[in-house]
Amino acid sequence: MTPLLTATGLAIGHGGKVLIRGIDLSLDRGSVLCLLGPNGAGKTTLFRTLLGLIPPVHGRIALGGEPLSRLSRLQVAARLAHVPQALATPFAFTALDIVLMGAAARLGPFARPGRVEAERAMAALDRLGIADLAGAEVTRLSGGQRQLVLIARALAQEAAAMVMDEPTASLDFANRRQVGHAIRRLADAGTGIILSSHDPDHAAAIADRALLLNRSGLLASGTVAETMTAGNLSRLYGIPVRREQGDDGRLRFY
Amino acid sequence: MMRLTRRALAGVLSILVAAGPALAQEGKTVTDAGGRQVRVPVDPARVFAAGPPAATLLYTLKPQAMIGWVRAPKPADLAWLRPEVADLPELGRLTGRGDTLNLEVLLAAGPDLIVDYGTVNATYVDLAGRVQEQAGVPYVLIDGSFAQMPRSIRQMSDLLGVPARGEALAAYAETTLADLDALLAEVPQAARPRVYLARGPEGVETAGRGSINAEIIERVGARNVVETEGDGLATVSPEQVQAWAPDVIVTIDRDFAAKVAQMPEWQGIPAVANGRVHLAPAVPFGFIDAPPSVNRLAGLIWLSHKLYPQAATGDLHAKIAEFYALFYGRRPDDAALAALLGD
Amino acid sequence: MAGAPTMPRWRPCWVTERRLNGWLALGLIATLAIGAAVGPYAIAPQQLVAVLSGDRSDPQAVTVLWNIRLPRVLAAAMVGAALAAAGAAYQTTFRNPLVSPDILGVSAGAGFGAVLGILLGWPVMAIQMLGFGTGLATVAMVLGLTMVLRGAGQVLVMVLCGIAIGALAGAGISLVKLLADPEQQLPAITFWLMGSLAGVKRPDIAAALPALLVGLAPLLALRWRIGLLAMGDDEARSMGIDATRLRLLVIACATLMTAAAVALAGVIGWIGLMVPHMARLLTGPRFDRLLPAAILIGAGFMVLVDTSARSIATVEVPLGILTAVLGAPLFVWLLARGTKAWSE
Numbered sequence: 001m002t003p004l005l006t007a008t009g010l011a012i013g014h015g016g017k018v019l020i021r022g023i024d025l026s027l028d029r030g031s032v033l034c035l036l037g038p039n040g041a042g043k044t045t046l047f048r049t050l051l052g053l054i055p056p057v058h059g060r061i062a063l064g065g066e067p068l069s070r071l072s073r074l075q076v077a078a079r080l081a082h083v084p085q086a087l088a089t090p091f092a093f094t095a096l097d098i099v100l101m102g103a104a105a106r107l108g109p110f111a112r113p114g115r116v117e118a119e120r121a122m123a124a125l126d127r128l129g130i131a132d133l134a135g136a137e138v139t140r141l142s143g144g145q146r147q148l149v150l151i152a153r154a155l156a157q158e159a160a161a162m163v164m165d166e167p168t169a170s171l172d173f174a175n176r177r178q179v180g181h182a183i184r185r186l187a188d189a190g191t192g193i194i195l196s197s198h199d200p201d202h203a204a205a206i207a208d209r210a211l212l213l214n215r216s217g218l219l220a221s222g223t224v225a226e227t228m229t230a231g232n233l234s235r236l237y238g239i240p241v242r243r244e245q246g247d248d249g250r251l252r253f254y
Numbered sequence: 255m256m257r258l259t260r261r262a263l264a265g266v267l268s269i270l271v272a273a274g275p276a277l278a279q280e281g282k283t284v285t286d287a288g289g290r291q292v293r294v295p296v297d298p299a300r301v302f303a304a305g306p307p308a309a310t311l312l313y314t315l316k317p318q319a320m321i322g323w324v325r326a327p328k329p330a331d332l333a334w335l336r337p338e339v340a341d342l343p344e345l346g347r348l349t350g351r352g353d354t355l356n357l358e359v360l361l362a363a364g365p366d367l368i369v370d371y372g373t374v375n376a377t378y379v380d381l382a383g384r385v386q387e388q389a390g391v392p393y394v395l396i397d398g399s400f401a402q403m404p405r406s407i408r409q410m411s412d413l414l415g416v417p418a419r420g421e422a423l424a425a426y427a428e429t430t431l432a433d434l435d436a437l438l439a440e441v442p443q444a445a446r447p448r449v450y451l452a453r454g455p456e457g458v459e460t461a462g463r464g465s466i467n468a469e470i471i472e473r474v475g476a477r478n479v480v481e482t483e484g485d486g487l488a489t490v491s492p493e494q495v496q497a498w499a500p501d502v503i504v505t506i507d508r509d510f511a512a513k514v515a516q517m518p519e520w521q522g523i524p525a526v527a528n529g530r531v532h533l534a535p536a537v538p539f540g541f542i543d544a545p546p547s548v549n550r551l552a553g554l555i556w557l558s559h560k561l562y563p564q565a566a567t568g569d570l571h572a573k574i575a576e577f578y579a580l581f582y583g584r585r586p587d588d589a590a591l592a593a594l595l596g597d
Numbered sequence: 598m599a600g601a602p603t604m605p606r607w608r609p610c611w612v613t614e615r616r617l618n619g620w621l622a623l624g625l626i627a628t629l630a631i632g633a634a635v636g637p638y639a640i641a642p643q644q645l646v647a648v649l650s651g652d653r654s655d656p657q658a659v660t661v662l663w664n665i666r667l668p669r670v671l672a673a674a675m676v677g678a679a680l681a682a683a684g685a686a687y688q689t690t691f692r693n694p695l696v697s698p699d700i701l702g703v704s705a706g707a708g709f710g711a712v713l714g715i716l717l718g719w720p721v722m723a724i725q726m727l728g729f730g731t732g733l734a735t736v737a738m739v740l741g742l743t744m745v746l747r748g749a750g751q752v753l754v755m756v757l758c759g760i761a762i763g764a765l766a767g768a769g770i771s772l773v774k775l776l777a778d779p780e781q782q783l784p785a786i787t788f789w790l791m792g793s794l795a796g797v798k799r800p801d802i803a804a805a806l807p808a809l810l811v812g813l814a815p816l817l818a819l820r821w822r823i824g825l826l827a828m829g830d831d832e833a834r835s836m837g838i839d840a841t842r843l844r845l846l847v848i849a850c851a852t853l854m855t856a857a858a859v860a861l862a863g864v865i866g867w868i869g870l871m872v873p874h875m876a877r878l879l880t881g882p883r884f885d886r887l888l889p890a891a892i893l894i895g896a897g898f899m900v901l902v903d904t905s906a907r908s909i910a911t912v913e914v915p916l917g918i919l920t921a922v923l924g925a926p927l928f929v930w931l932l933a934r935g936t937k938a939w940s941e
Contacts, residue, residue: 051835077837088829090692091882101825105837112821112885157836305781346912349715349785353795356907357665358638361657372781375718381796384721388664388798390656466778485778546780 002065003028004161004192005050005080010059012042012049018057019045020217027161027192032183034207035196036228038237041213043196047163050194052076064160077105081154083164087138087146095141095149096134099124102156117156124155128182144175148182155186162186164195168202180206200241204228204251212236224251284413287397288379294392297415298367302360302391304348306545307398308371311407313339314423314548314581316414321345321363324355331538333590336583348385357389365391371410371547372398373466400469403548404428423548426580430551434558438475441565449476449561450500450525451542457503457510457520458495459487467543470550474557476502492519499524502561503531506542532560535594538582552577556595571595614886617879621893625674628897632670632904636661637911664798669907670900672797672805672861677868677899678892679809679858683851684869685876685891686816689884690826690847691752694877698855698869700756701848702763706735707859709769712786716773725801725860729808731766732856736848738762752844791915792865794903805857812854815846816888823847824884865899865916867924872898874931 003026011021019042048054061068063079099121100113125131128148154162168176184206197203210227212219220227233241242254281293301319303309317339326344346355382393404424411420453459461467462482471478479498503525511533534541541553559570571591579585638661683698710731714724742758777783825833830840872895880886906914
């Protein structure tokens, strides 16, 4: 099966200046790939490159086997959805309004979302367990609820793959767990998800594969068990890290 | 030009249609200063003047036909005006865009003629055509330049159906200008003062030679120290006035005239040192400008006495009294004259 | 999944939207009727109806109604609709509820052209066209400068360039005022800069209408997509929107409408800032719902303001003064009301 998203020999950066080179990655259906690395390692730049918001310096990116450079904005949106770190609008949209926006990739230029799109949007909210928030203004929701709304929008975009930039960064423990569960459920239902995180515990809990990026480049990539070793993480963050496996089989890092 | 003529014709046609047979019977066709052919009533009874200069001219020629003022007279002016027209309402001004006059207000006042007296340029020609077309009232432009004054008075009086009155005023204007020219022939260039026109409470607002506000200085044979050409007012520094060193300062600002002797930055200027700062009277209309209309004839007489005290003949007070009696219909008594002329 | 219980949650929105626009349209018709009925030249209601239905027996009433009052009412509606639509579009695409249509200097530019035309003594229609042209040119310069500096997507750079070029145009206006003859031109310039519809006649409307419609049509057609720009460029792009190009289109349309409005009526502040807020209280922030409501409210509001401008006193009151007097308190009230529709 063609991977949803592949990058080969990718070098990323701004204005021709290379930030990281030699990135190879591949995202399959139903898997969660987690990007780990310190601040400034270039995780957000990598995501923006994958989304086609900035061009790669070298290398190739393909969505569903087709080169990103040959896809239109709409075609990209139909294959790869984006969940930003936080809502960046000063306006008090309702959750449903936000989720409806996901339909843009499938609607004609002059169309407005109608009954079909509204039903899909409600379904997306429902899948994330926040259907009752449809009419609520997002400015009044908690951080976790807002994140779920953004994920619902990505879901309504009906793209097979999603990019999530630190979806749990600013969330408290309960919200983080709620969003984490939602992400895992989406992947289990077939969506390929690539996300970044600051929290190795959390990453280990929801990801299948991990990609370790630090300021000098790609450190390791592979399954969570083989990449997220104490040694790799110590090198990644520049501090000593211990790894333990709990009775439930989950990895924990200290 | 073609376009304007056609527009004017269209305007005339629309009047004929709108105003019906009454107007068509007793009308006449005149060519105005903008080259427009306008059909006007023979003896207009209700006339609106589109700007302050026209209002002044209309007041002097046919006050009984006025239907309102562009700017209502100030309380100080009232004593100098015919009481029957002094308290006519203020209707506002027509300028093309940003009028302060609502055409409905104008129509409600029921004018049979609109006149404007002043600068004639494409804006005003176009405005006249537009208003005439829109409101269905004939609109005539008359050239307001100083040199044309006697001719313009006659034109306006013919238009208003008061030729005899116009002839009297035009003859007065001609005599005044001729007297002035005779006086100037006696005054060599070297004896003609260099004049600064001071406006505003600080006296630093002035007008250059090309400006309608300072036109009278050149006409009276003096030299305006502000050599710029241009229509507008300019603000200058007292230092610049020091550099110009005018022999005479003419001002329209009462505060400035009262204070200038004490203002340190004005000391040493010949005009201030020699006490030749003259405050121009301003009631009911200004002597220098405000508005630039026939009222400036009084300003010419007054200035010729102030600028050439040796050469000027006759009694200034008597001349001004005669002008007020003839033009404004009110002869001021001696006390009022003394107050007006400030001496 | 999205079971029956959730269905009623969104369905009423569509119904409400249509019903709301219906009510607003009715309100607009009512204000147009008030505008046609009220004026210093007294026309009795029966006569008003008679003249409107073609009776020409009283030529004076025909002139007042058809040549003076109705063109003016129509112009007011057009100007209000244009400014409100442009304001709503700018607020959404610039993701800032406090911007107004002249954020990129269009009013200052159009104002400069118009006062220059007054100074040069041009015919009225030429003044209008010059103002329209310089308004467009000003925004074109801002966009050009933005592109030279940083690439067209940079909203902040764009706004700063707008402030700079707008300041230049403002300096030009001051210079023109200085050069103008203070007896006749200066009052005209001053009054024009405060906004007025006095002197508007049918050909002026015919000249402004195409620009208005050409500007409005794309905004209406694309209004749902334009609304996505409120989420920020990266988000809009990742949802399939070409944010840079769409924003340029919105700016072009809004500029066209604003320049036409300024050329027709002078500089009228507050409408473009205030009316979108009023509309947002009724529709919420979605641009596809906001735009039609803003257009209807803007048109009706402007008709009422202009009707007041020509009825309060014998002498016309500048529209800019009225909109500020009405707008500032309303704006403060909106702020005090908890900034419900747009607070963060």
